[in-house]
Amino acid sequence: MKRYPAYDPPEYVDWKPEPDVMKGFTATLSREPRRAAVVADLSTDKLMGLYEGMLRFRLHDITLKRWVRQGVLSKAWLGTGEEAVTVGNVHALRAADLVGPMIRNAGACHEMGMPLADLFRAYLGTADQITHGRDIHTGDPRRGVVPPISFVGSLVPVMAGMALAARLRGEKRVALTWVGDGASRTGEFHEGFNFAAVRKLPLIVVLQDNGVALGTPTRTHTRADFTHLGAAYGTASLTCDGNHVLDVLAATSQAVALCREGAGPVLLVAKTFRMGGHATHDEAEARAIFPARLFKTWGRRDPIGMYETWLEQRQQPLMGGRENRQVLAEIEDKVSREVEAGAQEALDSRRDSMPDGRSLREGVFATSDDSTEPAFPPCPVSATGAAAHR
Amino acid sequence: MEGVPATVGAPLPETTYLDAIRKGIWEEMEADESVFVLGEDVGAYGGAFKVTRGMLDRFGPDRVLDTPISEAAIVGAAIGAAMMGMRPVAEMQFIDFIACAFNMITNFAASSRYRTGIGVPMVIRGPAGGGVHAGPFHSGNVEAFFLNTPGLKMVQPSTARDAHGLIKAAIRDPDPVLFFEHKLLYRHIKEELTPGDEIIPLGKAALRRQGDDLTIISYGAMVHTALKAASELENDGVSTTVLDLRTLLPLDNEAILAAVARTGKVILLHEATRTGGLGGELAAIIAEEAFEYLDGPILRVTPPDTPVPYSQPLEDAFLPNAGTVTAAARKLLDY
Ligand SMILES: Cc1ncc(C[n+]2csc(CCOP(=O)(O)OP(=O)(O)O)c2C)c(N)n1
Numbered sequence: 001m002k003r004y005p006a007y008d009p010p011e012y013v014d015w016k017p018e019p020d021v022m023k024g025f026t027a028t029l030s031r032e033p034r035r036a037a038v039v040a041d042l043s044t045d046k047l048m049g050l051y052e053g054m055l056r057f058r059l060h061d062i063t064l065k066r067w068v069r070q071g072v073l074s075k076a077w078l079g080t081g082e083e084a085v086t087v088g089n090v091h092a093l094r095a096a097d098l099v100g101p102m103i104r105n106a107g108a109c110h111e112m113g114m115p116l117a118d119l120f121r122a123y124l125g126t127a128d129q130i131t132h133g134r135d136i137h138t139g140d141p142r143r144g145v146v147p148p149i150s151f152v153g154s155l156v157p158v159m160a161g162m163a164l165a166a167r168l169r170g171e172k173r174v175a176l177t178w179v180g181d182g183a184s185r186t187g188e189f190h191e192g193f194n195f196a197a198v199r200k201l202p203l204i205v206v207l208q209d210n211g212v213a214l215g216t217p218t219r220t221h222t223r224a225d226f227t228h229l230g231a232a233y234g235t236a237s238l239t240c241d242g243n244h245v246l247d248v249l250a251a252t253s254q255a256v257a258l259c260r261e262g263a264g265p266v267l268l269v270a271k272t273f274r275m276g277g278h279a280t281h282d283e284a285e286a287r288a289i290f291p292a293r294l295f296k297t298w299g300r301r302d303p304i305g306m307y308e309t310w311l312e313q314r315q316q317p318l319m320g321g322r323e324n325r326q327v328l329a330e331i332e333d334k335v336s337r338e339v340e341a342g343a344q345e346a347l348d349s350r351r352d353s354m355p356d357g358r359s360l361r362e363g364v365f366a367t368s369d370d371s372t373e374p375a376f377p378p379c380p381v382s383a384t385g386a387a388a389h390r
Numbered sequence: 391m392e393g394v395p396a397t398v399g400a401p402l403p404e405t406t407y408l409d410a411i412r413k414g415i416w417e418e419m420e421a422d423e424s425v426f427v428l429g430e431d432v433g434a435y436g437g438a439f440k441v442t443r444g445m446l447d448r449f450g451p452d453r454v455l456d457t458p459i460s461e462a463a464i465v466g467a468a469i470g471a472a473m474m475g476m477r478p479v480a481e482m483q484f485i486d487f488i489a490c491a492f493n494m495i496t497n498f499a500a501s502s503r504y505r506t507g508i509g510v511p512m513v514i515r516g517p518a519g520g521g522v523h524a525g526p527f528h529s530g531n532v533e534a535f536f537l538n539t540p541g542l543k544m545v546q547p548s549t550a551r552d553a554h555g556l557i558k559a560a561i562r563d564p565d566p567v568l569f570f571e572h573k574l575l576y577r578h579i580k581e582e583l584t585p586g587d588e589i590i591p592l593g594k595a596a597l598r599r600q601g602d603d604l605t606i607i608s609y610g611a612m613v614h615t616a617l618k619a620a621s622e623l624e625n626d627g628v629s630t631t632v633l634d635l636r637t638l639l640p641l642d643n644e645a646i647l648a649a650v651a652r653t654g655k656v657i658l659l660h661e662a663t664r665t666g667g668l669g670g671e672l673a674a675i676i677a678e679e680a681f682e683y684l685d686g687p688i689l690r691v692t693p694p695d696t697p698v699p700y701s702q703p704l705e706d707a708f709l710p711n712a713g714t715v716t717a718a719a720r721k722l723l724d725y
Pocket residue numbers: 104150151152179180181182183184186210212213214274278430459461483487490
């Protein structure tokens with residue numbers, strides 16, 4: 001894949017697959033037979049979809065970063081280095097399932113099918129998308145994406161309620177949301193997860209442990225080992241390698257199966273690392289505060305680079321008649337163009353469709369124009385079997 | 391001039407609103423061992439806005455506590471420590487997050503002295519206010535949520551000097567104080583701090599400008615909007631009083647009534663939304679106690695009842711500005 005020296009973390013600029021890193025990647029695949037079976041069953045479309053999804057996420061973030069440099073935006077919250085955990089989770093779901101991404105999980109939005117242009121529009125505050133410029137956090141009920149609020153942890157009880165409603169309506173849907181290591185310390189996470197536990201709700205909470213909460217290392221805010229946290233609630237805990245998209249996908253599939261069997265909720269711990277700042281404004285600070293070796297070791301484990309290498313080295317062809325490397329390059333080319341086009345569409349909206357100050361008071365309450373249908377439509381039967389992503 | 395030390399006659403360095411708060415806390419920590427700070431990322435990171443920058447190095451991890459993202463625990467622990475005679479200064483990373491500590495503040499801390507005689511000398515401080523396109527969860531003004539809670543004090547400075555003097559007074563106060571810092575002012579205003587231990591007592595408003603035709607009562611960043619409006623009005627020959635409340639609870643009724651009595655016309659200006667905002671309470675006080683001095687309706691200039699919108703055109707329409715204030719003033723003056 002193409003690297004972007006102006007935007008990539010320095011560790012990624014000349015990224016090369018190191019033998020020990022790739023050995024570890026392969027070893028993880030055979031560590032658990034059930035996960036190995038899930039991976040063995042993946043179609044080539046699915047395998048390519050994972051690659052595509054992670055690239056889309058990376059390039060989405062690079063676009064935001066470029067806009068910050070250009071002064072189009074003042075800040076952006078990026079998922080650089082954490083793409084596998086979001087993308088792997090979503091690709092284990094079905095279209096009818098529900099996700100509640102935080103801002104660092106933007107990849108969940110596009111992998112659930114939201115157009116990239118709409119994600120960019122939300123950032124730019126344009127009027128022609130779901131928030132009408134009123135909020136930067138976005139989502140799309142028709143695609144099962146719940147818009148978050150800034151408050152970390154708050155989605156856990158809310159997603160528990162969505163899982164509850166789905167069950168009450170007789171729908172076989174799973175709800176999945178993310179908390180950071182930091183967010184897992186909120187009262188709302190605890191109350192929400194426990195609520196889900198006593199009701200055995202089909203809820204997956206991915207604890208995305210990236211080693212840091214804003215400017216505070218995990219060990220400063222948490223003494224316990226997250227691995228067994230589910231036991232405190234009487235539920236299953238699963239762990240996965242958050243930089244290994246196949247391990248994330250397989251672990252999430254296990255969690256989904258537990259939820260569909262009525263054995264939810266599940267706490268899925270994914271260990272990963274934030275390769276930048278909390279947002280674009282404090283990257284230098286993050287590097288000053290956190291040990292350089294963390295960036296170095298995690299930098300060797302670029303989730304996209306590792307997966308790309310694994311796909312390239314795979315014996316079976318992704319598509320007949322072409323080298324895997326070539327197929328991946330074509331995917332990259334397609335995604336780059338898609339991201340560029342989405343960004344351009346959003347910039348056009350910024351030129352033509354900024355909200356009018358006179359609309360300020362609209363939308364606080366329902367009007368007769370508002371639909372009386374539930375915002376999150378009942379599960380369409382056709383959606384139960386389909387893959388969630390795009 | 392040769393031989394003359396550069397500092398002689400040079401003005402004292404100016405301090406930003408942000409550094410004034412930092413300095414105030416720092417001085418109280420130097421002076422009183424029971425003062426300590428706690429909050430998210432306040433240690434090595436120095437806080438999201440850097441109000442606690444350098445404190446970890448100077449005072450160590452026992453007095454500069456990095457906490458988990460647990461606002462109820464931050465405030466609850468501050469309450470417990472305060473009951474033991476400590477003077478905690480708890481930071482909310484953005485004041486909006488105080489919502490997560492609502493029970494601790496309103497039910498535990500605020501009622502403690504009344505219920506049991508046990509004082510809770512704690513400060514909860516954090517950045518409030520909009521104007522930086524930070525959207526509905528990082529632009530809030532939360533004073534009205536707490537206005538109806540007996541037992542709390544609330545402060546919002548509008549100048550660097552006040553920020554310094556009021557944070558010190560808040561830390562020394564025997565009761566719980568919510569201290570709202572306007573993030574727009576953090577680095578945008580600065581002034582010389584008077585040397586020495588300038589404490590500014592809680593409960594005292596400040597006259598920023600004295601006039602005869604009209605009074606604007608405000609606080610926080612809106613004081614600067616009021617002053618801008620006042621100078622625009624001056625060009626039309628209107629003389630305006632600007633009263634800066636500084637302490638929002640308890641209110642300085644004396645200063646409020648004196649200003650109204652002098653001008654007979656009053657505008658209440660704030661950045662928090664309209665319904666149930668502080669303006670309604672001020673209007674009631676004025677109507678009850680200064681009715682005979684009024685020669686026009688009491689007007690409120692506030693944002694409408696919507697969440698704080700993210701997008702620039704919407705937020706610009708949301709926030710009061712000098713234009714909306716002068717328009718209200720003209721209406722009132724014509725009355
Ligand atoms: C309740 C609450 N308190 C404080 C904040 C401010 N804040 C935003 S993100 C963040 C750190 C989150 O860390 P973590 O949950 O580990 O997620 P990460 O940013 O590492 O992805 C903090 C403290 C918030 N958003 N919500």
